[in-house]
Amino acid sequence: MSPVVRPTYVSLTVLVALLLVLAGAGAGRGAERPVVELDRAQAGTGGSVTVSGSGWRPRALLTLLVCGQAEPKRGVTGGTNSCANADGRAVTTGSDGRFRRELPVVEPPVPCPCVVHVATVTGRGAEADAALQVAGHAVEPLPADAAGGRLSLLADTRLRGSGGLLTWFGSPPERTLVVTVGNVGTSPVKNPVFQVGTSHGVFAPQWQDQRWRGTIRPGGEARIELPVELGAGAHGDYTVSLKYGGKVLAEHPWGVGRPWGVTLFWVLVLLVVPVALLRAALAVIDHVRPRRPGHAARPPRRVGPLMARRASAEPWFAPDADPPPRPPGT
Incomplete structure (x- = not known):
């Protein structure tokens, strides 16, 4: 092989090796799964354990629960109904997908074996479990796996x-x-x-x-x-x-x-009801209050002396008298 071609083969070999290393690293990162760890494997009711995790989605909201009838490999067989939901905790992962949170230890509603169950709240679902022995809590074997279809x-x-x-x-x-x-x-x-x-x-x-x-x-x-x-x-x-x-x-x-629509309904109620009550109140007031005599008889109009003399001299001039008939030919 000529000395001119040897560097080319060496460069290609180094390049392929680098690509393989990078591909392996990328595959390793992509295959990373959420992990949950506890600072102690056993704790009694009233105590607490420190839960830490890695490999989670960055800035993800997680819930931490103590669950019974569960194992890390099989998960929570009875669902969250087997967990102490009222005493759970929430935590948000950091930008590196890690978290650390203290969780109180309580007795789940079903017997152990027990785990600390961690799951995402929103977004793409992910969950992981870590075994925990709750001191003093009953322990019963898990139900057998149902053979057959999955x-x-x-x-x-x-x-x-x-x-x-x-x-x-x-x-x-x-x-x-x-x-x-x-x-x-x-x-x-x-x-x-x-x-x-x-x-x-x-x-x-x-x-x-x-x-x-x-x-x-x-x-x-x-x-x-x-x-x-x-x-x-x-x-x-x-x-x-x-x-x-x-x-x-x-x-x-x-x-x-x-x-x-509910908001619109209540807005209309708050506008219409006061107006209706006001109109009803005004009608009641108008009906109850005493009426003033609006159409009482007017007092007779006074007639001056000159008008009285003319009326006596000329009866037809009286307001209530009929005018005299005209003579014929006029």
Whole structure:
């Protein structure tokens, strides 16, 4: 090989090596998953643990909960109903995706094994768990995994429908959650029961069980449509979540407009009612107060001396007398 060509091959080799290193580093960053760590593995009720995490989305809002019937590998099998929601905490990650927050230790509503469950509130869903032993709390084995079919999300979710005139006046907003799921298990899934939850702000979702009628065979897919409804007068930014088998399959934002019809109604009430009350009060006052004699008889008009003499001399001049007849020929 000539000395002129050797530097070219060396440069290409170095360039390829650099590209491989950069690609590996990028893949490592892309594959980084959220991690949760505790400063202690066991704590009693009334104490606290320090929760730290890394690998989360920058500036993401997270919720921290103590949950029962859960393991880091299987997650929270009973959903957030197995968590001490009233004693949870919220935290926002830094620009590097890290956080650190103190969490009080309380007994969850179901037996242990327990975990500290961390999940995102808005945006792309992510969650992670860290095992925690709650001293003095009951411990029961987890239910066995249901063998057979497993459902996975295949397409993006969407909300179908729109608000109407009744919603503008405070009627409960309604939509239809549409998702496409596939059966990645080895047996059919018949009449699966999904959990649909709606959350507002930092509050945990309120889950409702909804059964979908049908069978999804292994390797097959199905389009799932489930109704979603909020409370009367609800408005603001909501998140609709879909869960199956204790795992959140999808999340979709839902911006609900303010029911301005209700505001317009109250504005009209505040304007019309005072005017009506004022008119009624004026009518009552006008009816109750004593009336002044508006059409009383006028006193007789005085007649001066000259007019009296003329009236006596000429009777026809009297105001109430008829004029005398004219003589013929005049």
